[in-house]
Amino acid sequence: MHPLSVALVCLLLPPSLSQSLPSYSGQYGVGLVDIEVPVENPRNITNTTFTSNGQPAWFLETVFFSLYYPVAPGTNSSAPAHPWIGDPVDCVAAGIVVSANSSDVTDELVSEALSSVAGSVKIPAQADTPLVNGTSALPVLLFSVGDISLRTWYSQYAGRLAANGVVTAVIEHRDGSLACTVVEENDKPNRTVQYYQASQLGAPVSGNTTEMIMEQRSFRQAEVEETVRVLQELTAGRGQQIHQNNSRNEGQYLTSFTNRLDFANLVMGGHSFGATLALQALSDSSISARAGLAFDPGKSSGPLNSNFSQSVLIPDSESWSSQPSEFYGQQHFEVVKEIAESALNRTGASWFMTLLGTAHTSITDAPLLVSPSLLGFFDPTSVNVSLGDPSTNIQQYVTVSTEFFEFLHNGTRSGILTSGVTAPEFVAINLNDSNAQGFFDGWEIHVAPSNGTKASAPTPTPTSTPKSKSAAPLTSCSLVSFLVVMLAMLASSL
C-alpha cells in the first residue's frame, strides 16, 4: 500500500496523541512577534499573469515574517501564544492537495486533519514582549523557508537561536511556492496566495516550471530586501510606526529594538528552496549579508549561485548528502562542495558538512511532533538513515549556527568549526563503530579552512552497504501523522 493511503486511513480514526513543542532553554527567554507591513513601493516583480483572470502572479504588496528574539528570562506573553497552524486551514489544505497532485489526497480529508491540530499546537515563545535589555547590538539571521512549508514550521530552530542571543526573522513568502498564505494589509481586503502550478500562468512561464521557479526566486529575493528594510527601520528607532503599520496586531514593544540590531553581522539563511535563495541573495548588494547559512540547498529549485564573496556555512542532512542526485550534469554533492570550496578560497573561511542521523525535514518542527518511526515511514529521504533524536538534531543545527555567528563576530573558532576536513566525500558511518572516532558529534566535515585543529582526522572506512531500514510498521494512527505527509512532500519535491 502506498504510504499516503495508510496515512489517509489514519485520518478516519480519532486523534490519539496530544502533541506539543518543547519549551526553549538557553541564556535568554524567547520573544516572538509577527510583522506584516506594506512595502515602500508596491510592484510587480515580473509581468507574468494568471491565464484565468489576468491578475499578476508576483505582485509585491506587503512583507510578512516572524521575528524570534531574546527576552529577559521569565518574561511572559502579552498576547495569545501563536498557533503552529493558524488560519486559513482550508486554504492551506487546498494548497497541499494541489502540491500533492494525487487523487488519494482530497480537500476534505486534509482540511479535517489540519483543523484537528490547528489551534491545539502552540509555539512556546512569549508573544509580543520587549527585547532583552542591554547595550550591545545582536546578530541577525534572515531565514527563507522551504517549498510548501509555512514560517511557523521552523519555530524550534529559530526559537532556540533566539534563546542564544540571535535575532531571527523567518519569512513567509508570497511567491506561490508555499501551501497557502494570506496577504493582510490594514484597511484592505485579505488576499490569499495558494500554491501555484506553472500551467496556471501565462507567458513567459506558460507551463514551464523552471521559468516559474526562477521568477519565484526573484520574488523571494525582493521580499528579503524588504525584510531588511523593516529591520533597519526597527534599529533606527521607528518601531512605533512599524507597530502602527503592522496588520498582524502585534509589536507594542518594537521600540525596544532601537540600536540593537547588528547589520555588520547580518547572515542570510534558509532551508531547501530557501537555501537556494540564500546563496542567490548573497550577491544582492541591497541585502548586504555578511555571510550565508544554507541548510540542504535545493535539488530542484534551479542552479545554485556561487558568485559571491562572503563566507558560507552549509550543513547538509545525511539524506541530502547520501542520496546521489544528478544536478546539471554533475552530482549535487560535488556542486555544493565546489561552492563552499570556492568561497573558502576567496574568504579563508567557509564550511560544508553533514550531520549524520538526519533527514531533509530534521531542521523543521515535524520530527518533534511525531514519533521517529512515523517520520521514518513518511519522509522518503529518511529511508536509509538511522534517525537520531529529533531534539538533539535541532540542537546540533543551532549549536553550529551559533558557533558560526561567534566566528563572524570576533574570529574565534569554537566547537565543530575548530575541525579541519574529516571526510572530503560523504561516507556512510555508523556512529557506534570505532572508525567514527575523530568525528565531531556526528558531523562529517567536507570543506573547512586548512588551519583546523583536526586536519588529519582518521579516514573512515565506508560501510559496505548502506543501512537499509525497512519502514516501521504503523502502530499508532494520529491525525498529526498527516503533517508528516505534508513535510514529506516538501522533502520529495525539492
Ligand SMILES: *[C@@H]1O[C@H](CO)[C@@H](O)[C@H](O)[C@H]1NC(C)=O
Ligand atoms: C501589476 O500588473 C497588473 C497586471 O499586469 C497591472 O494591472 C498592474 O497595474 C500592475 N501593478 C503595478 C503596480 O505595476
Ligand SMILES: *[C@@H]1O[C@H](CO)[C@@H](O)[C@H](O)[C@H]1NC(C)=O
Ligand atoms: C513589464 O512590461 C513592461 C512593458 O512591456 C516593461 O517595460 C517592463 O520592463 C516589464 N517588466 C518586467 C519585470 O519584465
Ligand SMILES: *[C@@H]1O[C@H](CO)[C@@H](O)[C@H](O)[C@H]1NC(C)=O
Ligand atoms: C509569568 O507567569 C508565571 C506563571 O503564570 C508567573 O509565575 C510569573 O510570576 C510570571 N512572571 C512575571 C515576570 O510576571
Ligand SMILES: *[C@@H]1O[C@H](CO)[C@@H](O)[C@H](O)[C@H]1NC(C)=O
Ligand atoms: C501530476 O500527476 C500527473 C499524473 O501522474 C502528471 O502527468 C502531471 O505531470 C503531474 N503534474 C505536476 C504539476 O507535477
Ligand SMILES: *[C@@H]1O[C@H](CO)[C@@H](O)[C@H](O)[C@H]1NC(C)=O
Ligand atoms: C529594561 O529597561 C527599561 C528601560 O530602561 C526598564 O524600564 C526596564 O525595567 C528594564 N527591564 C529590566 C528587566 O531590567
Ligand SMILES: *[C@@H]1O[C@H](CO)[C@@H](O)[C@H](O)[C@H]1NC(C)=O
Ligand atoms: C483577514 O484575516 C484575518 C485572519 O487571518 C482576520 O482576522 C481578518 O478579519 C481578515 N480580514 C478581512 C478583511 O477579512
Ligand SMILES: *[C@@H]1O[C@H](CO)[C@@H](O)[C@H](O)[C@H]1NC(C)=O
Ligand atoms: C523553460 O525555462 C527555462 C528557463 O527560462 C529555459 O532555459 C528552458 O529552455 C525552458 N524550457 C522549455 C521547454 O521551454
Ligand SMILES: *[C@@H]1O[C@H](CO)[C@@H](O)[C@H](O)[C@H]1NC(C)=O
Ligand atoms: C507606515 O505606513 C505609512 C503609510 O503607508 C508610510 O508612509 C510609512 O513610511 C510607514 N512607516 C514605516 C516605518 O514603514
Ligand SMILES: *[C@@H]1O[C@H](CO)[C@@H](O)[C@H](O)[C@H]1NC(C)=O
Ligand atoms: C559575478 O558577480 C559580479 C558582480 O557581482 C558580476 O560583475 C559578474 O558578472 C558575475 N559573474 C558571473 C559569472 O555571473
Ligand SMILES: *[C@@H]1O[C@H](CO)[C@@H](O)[C@H](O)[C@H]1NC(C)=O
Ligand atoms: C581552491 O583552491 C585550491 C588550492 O589553491 C584549488 O586546488 C582548488 O581548485 C580551489 N577550488 C575552487 C573551487 O576554486
Ligand SMILES: *[C@@H]1O[C@H](CO)[C@@H](O)[C@H](O)[C@H]1NC(C)=O
Ligand atoms: C587560516 O589561516 C589563514 C592564514 O594564516 C588566515 O588568513 C585565515 O583567516 C585563517 N582562517 C581561519 C578560519 O582561522
Ligand SMILES: *[C@@H]1O[C@H](CO)[C@@H](O)[C@H](O)[C@H]1NC(C)=O
Ligand atoms: C568571542 O566571543 C565569544 C562569545 O561570543 C567569547 O566567548 C570569546 O571569548 C570571544 N573571543 C575573543 C577572542 O574575544
